[in-house]
Amino acid sequence: MKTQRIIFPYAVWSLLFTVLPLILMFTLAFTDSSEKLTIDNFLQVGKYSSVFVRSMWLGGFSTLVCFIIGYPVAYFISKIHVKNQGLVLVFMMIPMWMSFLLRTYAWITILENNGLINTFLRSLGLGEIRIINTQWAVIIGMVYNFLPYMVFPIYSVLAKIDTKIIEAAQDLGANKQKVFSKVIFPLSIPGVISGIIMVFVPSVSTFIISKMLGGGSNLLIGDLIEMQFLGTTYNPNLGSAISLVLMVIIMICMGIMNKFDSEEEKRQAIMM
Secondary structure, eight states, X not given: OHHHHHHHXXXXXXXXXXXXXXXXXXXXXXXXTTOOBOSHHHHHHGGGXXXXXXXXXXXXXXXXXXXHHHHHHHHHHHHSOHHHHHHHHHHHHGGGGSOHHHHHHHHHHHHSTTSHHHHHHHHTTOOOOXXXXXXXXXXXXXXXXXXXXXXXXXXXXXXXXOHHHHHHHHHTTOOHHHHIIIIIHHHTXXXXXXXXXXXXXXXXXXXXXXXXXXXXXXXXXXXXXXXXXXXXXXXXXXXXXXXXXXXXXXXHHHHHHHHHHHHHHHHHHHHO
């Protein structure tokens, strides 16, 4: 009885904000404006294949950049003194305490034609570069906003690796490079996969970053969905169909990543 009382609020929350919205999305996706069953909404989604490709490309590339930057950062944090690890993590979290919108606005000031970067370049006599309203600006915004989601899961796994395993590898003659490639990195794969999922999912579905830093010329799936619900082309049925297709794509990607995670766990179990 006590357990049921504890679970009840979470069950109500899930019903109101997860189950019911999903039911509404499915209903709208498979009906038209006159509430008749149809699959025309999904047939129209094909017209926006270029938007899906662009979103996957920008989201995937941003995730790759986050991994290239985030893994060394997480590794460094895991190796410093335990007392300093919490302080470094707090400094990484401080920007996340501010509004997502405010952080994105700050990058407009930095990247615009008369922003800090171009002002600095002109002062050196190097001319200027056009970054704002390009795909590179969108990637920069994604990497900045989602990088912590790559660092934290990788750090949490690296910090829990038993030092005795590393010492055993060193005693068996492994140098630093082999210890990292054969022991540390394989053991950190679960954190890497979690980080990839946590960065890729919001990167693919974001719309504020692409609208503000991309200047509207780099339309992503999130922008397309927002246009169907809030724009002048109000069409919640098509928007729901696009959302459903996006959800399926994300679930397939997560399933593939989880499969790699399971295979890695089996390989590690055999090695142990």
